[in-house]
Amino acid sequence: MxxxxxxxxxxxxxxxxxxxxxxxxxxxxxxxxxxxxxxxxxxxxxxxxxxxxxxxxxxxxxxxSRDALIEEALTHAIRSSLSSSTLGEGGGTPDDFSAGLTEMVASGPDLQAFQYELLLEARRRPELHAHLRALYDEYFEATHRELSRMLPGPVGQGLSRMVFATLEGLVLHQLVFGERDVIEDALEELRSVLRLLAERRAGED
The missing domain is CATH 1.10.10 (Arc Repressor Mutant, subunit A)
Known part of the structure; x- marks a missing residue:
């Protein structure tokens, strides 16, 4: 177009x-x-x-072409978002998991809003789906990598996706509603769950 x-x-x-x-x-x-x-x-x-x-x-x-612009902008947005977050680059413990997430949203809201716009658009334009999925796989892999560092034993796809979906939902809520303190509290609750899971798995070894 x-x-x-x-x-x-x-x-x-x-x-x-x-x-x-x-x-x-x-x-x-x-x-x-x-x-x-x-x-x-x-x-x-x-x-x-x-x-x-x-x-x-x-x-x-x-x-x-406009399609090339969309695809390159999507790649750019996701990789910029990954590079500005600590997902996959933490210290390998639940205590620092997703540290800096709220700051990432606060400092780059357009990057996050762009990705949500493209997710919704992919429902109406199937040609975007494969490219969007390939790039989101980078998010999924980064989440899996970080969880594997902090949790004993194998980390299944279901757990990785659940944790990532939690993070993505919190990003969306901060983007729309603000309430950064509430989001920080929610992240600490997530870290508490991961600590308990790590302790339980360690006790089973």
Whole structure:
């Protein structure tokens, strides 16, 4: 899907000028913000260009198609989210599991909102599903890896998915309702459950 060409001889005034930069990453960041603020239907070359403060043609040059822009923005959002969280990089104990999660949401809400927008859109556009699932598998693997470090014995897919779903739900609640202190309390309750599970498994060895 491409944007309509400008009428000949008419220069469309730019409403605002951004200084995020014209590199590929800056354009992907702009795409994330556009979707987070207006939904996927608002994602056009022109909207991204306006958000990034660059020309429409530069966005076309970098991505070539709207579908390519969506896929690359999704990859960028998830990997940026993973790199800014401690999921999979904790100290291997329940005490520090998901430390920094609420700060990640507070400092990068658009990254999280973008991913939820794409999840819902994948229900209506099956062509997004395979790409979205492949990238979410990175979340699932990071969760499994961290749980395997802190819990004796094998960690099943069901446990990994339950823990990740809890984290994802808490992120969504913070994103929508705020209540950061409540989310921190919920995370501490999750850590308590993981401590008990670790102790029980250790006692069974």
């Amino acid at each position: 491409t944007d309509a060409a400008e009428p000949a001889g008419e220069a469309r005034p730019r409403k605002r000028v951004r200084n995020y930069g014209a590199g590929r990453t800056a354009l992907l960041d702009a795409a994330v913000r556009v979707v987070a603020q207006g939904g996927l239907r608002k994602l056009t070359y022109r909207a991204v260009a306006e958000e990034a403060g660059v020309t429409h043609g530069l966005v076309v040059h970098h991505f070539g």
